[in-house]
Amino acid sequence: AASSVIGPIIPPSIIMVIYAYVMNVSVAALFLAGIIPGIMVGVGLMVVTAIIGKKRNYPKAHRRATTGEVWTAFKPAFLPLLTPVIILGGIVSGIVTPTEAAGAAVFYALVLSMLITRTVKPADLIGIFYRTGLVSSSILLIVGSATIFGWAATVSGVPQALGKMLFTITENPFLLLLLVNILLLFIGMFLDAVPAILILGPIFAPALAQVGVDPVHFAIIMCVNVTVGLVTPPMGMILFVASGLTRTGIEVISKELWPYLAVHFLVIILISMIPALTLTIPKLFGFM
Template sequence: MSISYFWVFILLLTAGTPVVFALLIGPGVSLMLDGNEVFFSALLTRLYSGMNSFPLMAVPFFILAGELMNQGGITQSIVRFSQTLIGHYRGGLAQVNILSSVLFAGLSGSAVADTSALGKMLIPAMEENGYSRRFAAAVTAASSVIGPIIPPSGIMILYAFIMNVSVAGMFLAGITPGLLICAGLMIVTSRISKKRNYPVANQKATWYERGSALKTSFLPLLTPVILLGGIVLGVFTPTEAAAAAAGYALIVTLFVTNTLKFDKLPHILVNAAVQSGTILLLVGSAVTFAWIITVSGMADMLAEQIVGITDNVLLLLLIINLFLFAIGMFLDAGPAILILGPVLAPIFISLGIDPLHFAVIMCVNLTVGLATPPMGLVLFVAASVSGEKTENIAYEMLPFLAVEALVIFIITYFPAVTMTLPRLFGFA
């Protein structure tokens, strides 16, 4: 098969065709041009087999758990708890925004959900307390990228599925990078807040107030602990853990916190089904595309080209990071991982890079791209929620993006940062 499918795919993407259709139409057109229409059935078979996977069932369950927590009003309790911990520092509301993103990450695993849920609550509150709207939106967007890095992470599940990497190992490997980004964002926020004289809360919360806030948010915050602990200890498979998380979220929001009403369930289920259907179709089409790349020999050609640049692995890692960062500016993390993972990962694994290490590099890099102009999805969500211009938010985000780029550098060239926890638990 010729590689004309690749150029058709690029042309379709450039024309604004949805990624799913570009992934399928490209190979289809190539088969027609080569006179191999007989292989259309093979494409459809690959599409179906790509979606027909038990491990992949974790995705809709995780999405459902996130929807239940989000619609169940858990956001307010998380923000309140964060505020009792660090709200008394200068720039406290901005710091609360970042810490809430970390805590919310363990419930939703979605940068978009994080930006939307926390942005609707905290951006107006920050503006009322003297923060500029663009700064409030920038903090929200920058911290939201922690969502897909700290477990549970939808994009890590996708990568683990398509590259046959341990989900538990990836979850453990994502914890430290997520916390590093959190710490870096807090340091930058503190410096900016002091420079601009952003406000301090009137008084420090008492331990009683902290305990009260923890009490209301404790059960929701147990979700990632139960989920990750169950997977690591071998109690659950990732799919079973996702189902358990969804069931736990349903029980907590409906019967314990009473923040979710039964009449909201149909809407939540429809939302989860639509998101799941979109992702599963994307996975199926990406698996098909990856198969085409392999049988056409393009993967081998690309490997030769990359290795031919230099035999220095450290330099190749720098080049691939720059490439992924650029890709992240224009392509969402999920599709990028599904398309590029099968192409790039084998190259670097053959050069001696641990599969789990490269997986985290790729996931973190592309996740940061969600907040990177010109096409960063969370930028548009933050702009929509705040009413601020996208370019103003992007400019305000530059110091935060510098921090996130530094974390990418650290996890790339200091593998122990990401690999210590997986090795400690026997997943690497």
């Protein structure tokens, strides 16, 4: 359950694409900004797992896989793994736009699955397109509604009012980020990442921009927070999914989850206090 939040952080990320669209931020910049936080989370979770495994004396593999066995396992996955390379490489290099990169990736996956791996038959396409249409239309409906909400909030001066309210508490941007982090984590426990970003992004981002918080920096902070909130006890939605799949009580999962949550919280604090962790790579590639 704890590792499930890495997906939305490591590019390519759907919630980053949605955030970029709604908040008019560079998709490529967000993708690049998520690399270091994603690696930090992954390494941290591996360290915690290794410590727990050693402490509880979990069984180890009797032997390491040989180079031949590794290659045999990797070879079938090589071509599918090129899909994110096409997306990221195309966007970061500037060859294609995010929309064109998505189309190219879909075309590549379609050719791969129909002509090479032969896991998809022509008769399956109707069902695939139908399910894709259902998912896409629901997301677009949410995005459209959130765009209207963001426009209404901006016209009504909600971000400015929120900024003034926050300034009455403190004008220190790091303390403001700490308060926003706590709020986003709490909201993430009850609200899925996409609606949380669509509803709160247009409110918090302009308010924090008034104290000098970079839009890309805050975007990553928000994406990490709302995804971590999904696994934060007692109401994180992923907890209920994990409980149903494993038939294990939520209280048991929550107890085992705290060391991993400590890693998530530490990463949130670090990326909030050290903007360079998120902004260095986008700057190196010229997106800022």
